[in-house]
Amino acid sequence: MTSDRAIPVLDIKDLNFGYGQTPILKDISFSVNPGEFTAVIGPNGCGKTTLIKTILKSEPPDTGTIHIQGENIEFLSNKDLAKSMAAVLQSIDPASMSVRDYVLLGRLPFFKRYQFFETQYDLDIAQKYMDLTGITALSDSRITQISGGERQLCAIARALTQEPDLLVLDEPTSHLDITHQKRILDLITSLKKELSLTVLMVLHDLNLAAEYADRLILLNKNDHKIYAAGSPEEVLTESAIQTVYQTHVKVRPNPVSQKPYVFLVNSQNQTEEPFTKE
Amino acid sequence: MIHKKIKQWIFILSGLLCLVLAAGILALCTGSAGIDFTRIPDILLHGKDTTQYSILMGIRLPRILLAMAIGGALSLAGTLLQGMFRNPLVEPYTLGISGGASLGVCINILFKFYAVIGIAAYPLFGFLGASIVIFLVYSLNRNSTNIRSNRMLLTGVMISYVASSLVMLLMALSHSDDLQNIVLWIMGSLDEPNTALIRIACIGSLAGLFISYFFCMDLNALLLGDEEASNLGINTARSKKILFITASFLTGLSVSVAGIIMFVGLIVPHFVRMMTGPDHRILLAASFLAGAAFLTVSDVIARVIIAPLELPVGVITGIIGGVMFIWALSKKQVTL
Numbered sequence: 001m002t003s004d005r006a007i008p009v010l011d012i013k014d015l016n017f018g019y020g021q022t023p024i025l026k027d028i029s030f031s032v033n034p035g036e037f038t039a040v041i042g043p044n045g046c047g048k049t050t051l052i053k054t055i056l057k058s059e060p061p062d063t064g065t066i067h068i069q070g071e072n073i074e075f076l077s078n079k080d081l082a083k084s085m086a087a088v089l090q091s092i093d094p095a096s097m098s099v100r101d102y103v104l105l106g107r108l109p110f111f112k113r114y115q116f117f118e119t120q121y122d123l124d125i126a127q128k129y130m131d132l133t134g135i136t137a138l139s140d141s142r143i144t145q146i147s148g149g150e151r152q153l154c155a156i157a158r159a160l161t162q163e164p165d166l167l168v169l170d171e172p173t174s175h176l177d178i179t180h181q182k183r184i185l186d187l188i189t190s191l192k193k194e195l196s197l198t199v200l201m202v203l204h205d206l207n208l209a210a211e212y213a214d215r216l217i218l219l220n221k222n223d224h225k226i227y228a229a230g231s232p233e234e235v236l237t238e239s240a241i242q243t244v245y246q247t248h249v250k251v252r253p254n255p256v257s258q259k260p261y262v263f264l265v266n267s268q269n270q271t272e273e274p275f276t277k278e
Numbered sequence: 279m280i281h282k283k284i285k286q287w288i289f290i291l292s293g294l295l296c297l298v299l300a301a302g303i304l305a306l307c308t309g310s311a312g313i314d315f316t317r318i319p320d321i322l323l324h325g326k327d328t329t330q331y332s333i334l335m336g337i338r339l340p341r342i343l344l345a346m347a348i349g350g351a352l353s354l355a356g357t358l359l360q361g362m363f364r365n366p367l368v369e370p371y372t373l374g375i376s377g378g379a380s381l382g383v384c385i386n387i388l389f390k391f392y393a394v395i396g397i398a399a400y401p402l403f404g405f406l407g408a409s410i411v412i413f414l415v416y417s418l419n420r421n422s423t424n425i426r427s428n429r430m431l432l433t434g435v436m437i438s439y440v441a442s443s444l445v446m447l448l449m450a451l452s453h454s455d456d457l458q459n460i461v462l463w464i465m466g467s468l469d470e471p472n473t474a475l476i477r478i479a480c481i482g483s484l485a486g487l488f489i490s491y492f493f494c495m496d497l498n499a500l501l502l503g504d505e506e507a508s509n510l511g512i513n514t515a516r517s518k519k520i521l522f523i524t525a526s527f528l529t530g531l532s533v534s535v536a537g538i539i540m541f542v543g544l545i546v547p548h549f550v551r552m553m554t555g556p557d558h559r560i561l562l563a564a565s566f567l568a569g570a571a572f573l574t575v576s577d578v579i580a581r582v583i584i585a586p587l588e589l590p591v592g593v594i595t596g597i598i599g600g601v602m603f604i605w606a607l608s609k610k611q612v613t614l
Contacts, residue, residue, distance in 0.1 A: 056505075056508075056509055057508070058505055058508065077511075077513070078508050078509075078511045078512060078513055079511035079512075079513075080511075081511065082509060082510055082511030083511070086509070087506075087509045089505065089506065089509075092502065092506070093502075093503065095364070095501040095502075095556040096555070096556060097501065097555060097556050097557065098555070101555075101557060105498060105499060105502070105510060106510070108495060108498075108499055108510045108511060108512070109510060109511035111495060114492070115495075116491075116494065116495070116559055117284070117559075162510075
């Protein structure tokens with residue numbers, strides 16, 4: 001998980017993607033630097049998940065290039081890609097295997113040809129990340145018998161067990177209560193610090209994105225391009241949200257963290273001004 | 279930890295091996311020739327020229343080996359398909375692969391390809407029929423976002439109907455001697471006089487097991503779905519292709535030698551999975567052994583239940599399998 005300071009961990013240039021004649025992503029270019037937590041935000045159907053899919057090589061882009069640690073993913077095998085990038089998808093739906101077996105699957109990219117059993121090293125790594133994500137107590141339970149939040153923690157432990165340079169998460173908190181939302185995002189932030197992990201996360205919740213991410217990338221559904229990229233303060237402005245989401249909101253600083261906080265306003269109260277201007 | 283797991287696996291495998299051996303001995307001792315159970319060791323050791331020796335070694339033993347090979351092959355094919363499709367109801371029979379294989383073999387009997395190619399034409403045509411069906415089922419469902427969906431199962435069932443209707447059509451159009459050939463063969467019997475076919479079945483099913491083991495980790499990853507598996511570095515398209523071919527080969531082989539034998543590929547993997555969990559490293563071998571033991575015992579029952587007549591073994595597996603499966607469903611939730 002050490003990374004060269006000189007090159008970005010993820011570098012996307014002029015990416016275009018569409019299904020047939022329908023464009024989804026247009027002229028997407030951005031890079032994610034080592035140790036940075038970048039969140040991709042945008043309205044439903046703006047192509048957030050598609051962007052993740054092209055990065056994960058599930059969908060080949062029409063044009064443009066994606067480099068991970070300086071290597072073009074087009075020329076990387078799935079196995080080599082899995083050694084430098086791990087993914088946590090929206091929800092996991094695994095067989096009734098034990099949590100430990102599930103986490104151990106993260107060592108699969110490192111299996112040699114004709115290797116059937118995990119080495120002691122593999123077991124130690126898996127144990128380390130189960131401890132770190134706080135799921136050691138669950139290690140003998142079946143994945144099918146634990147809660148959605150715990151499953152997401154298992155998925156993160158499994159992804160970390162791949163010891164990736166880049167961790168990609170697609171709305172990992174979308175079905176979870178606030179306890180688990182906070183637990184997972186706190187975990188990601190602390191992992192970022194402790195392991196100098198680079199994180200790219202799709203987030204639906206603008207306030208969570210503003211609170212936790214170092215940098216935001218706002219996708220625009222109307223022209224399929226990046227509308228704004230930068231710090232939460234730069235991206236989450238009332239006018240940007242008005243344009244991209246076509247929704248009237250108020251943005252005020254969070255009283256604790258001073259990060260921008262987006263308030264929805266009930267249409268019937270829109271004429272009133274419930275907040276004092278700063 | 280891993281040693282504990284390996285110890286447990288060795289324990290399970292040796293238990294199943296004992297079960298297979300016990301089933302084999304039981305099958306060797308039962309039959310209509312009325313050979314006394316206590317005399318069998320004596321006959322095997324000293325009576326090489328007696329008729330009883332040739333009954334045991336020339337008739338019963340080949341049949342036992344065939345039952346084990348076919349039982350293992352069907353059960354393994356079911357395990358592979360259930361793992362790949364992530365659907366616990368999938369097996370060679372429900373996916374229509376058995377139907378395709380039987381159509382292939384019927385065509386072989388009617389057009390007398392076996393006279394040209396030799397006895398290997400049976401497994402060859404079985405394999406061809408099975409491959410065509412699995413290709414159809416897969417490509418018809420390729421675009422469906424949820425490959426677990428029952429759509430695939432329905433496609434399989436429909437193809438199965440079409441195949442059996444075509445078999446009936448061929449039967450209606452055929453001469454009476456061909457007709458008898460087809461009927462006898464479709465009934466499904468392990469009474470196979472041709473030792474070459476038995477040898478092909480034994481070697482083929484072991485080869486299938488051997489090939490499957492190269493993909494046991496891929497199958498474990500595929501349990502999480504195609505997308506997750508490829509994120510874990512698995513070349514899913516290649517692995518699935520090879521596993522599909524292996525499953526069709528195993529099914530084609532079984533159907534061409536022993537006719538249609540239902541449910542082995544469905545229930546045996548289920549019971550084994552309850553015991554071992556979904557890890558394919560143990561599941562593949564355990565299913566193979568359990569399938570071998572199950573079909574051997576079923577064949578014993580088929581031979582003795584209305585002796586001196588014989589029932590088709592498919593009847594026994596269908597009845598035992600179906601009842602046990604319903605019982606298991608009511609006892610415990612069946613998952614992958």
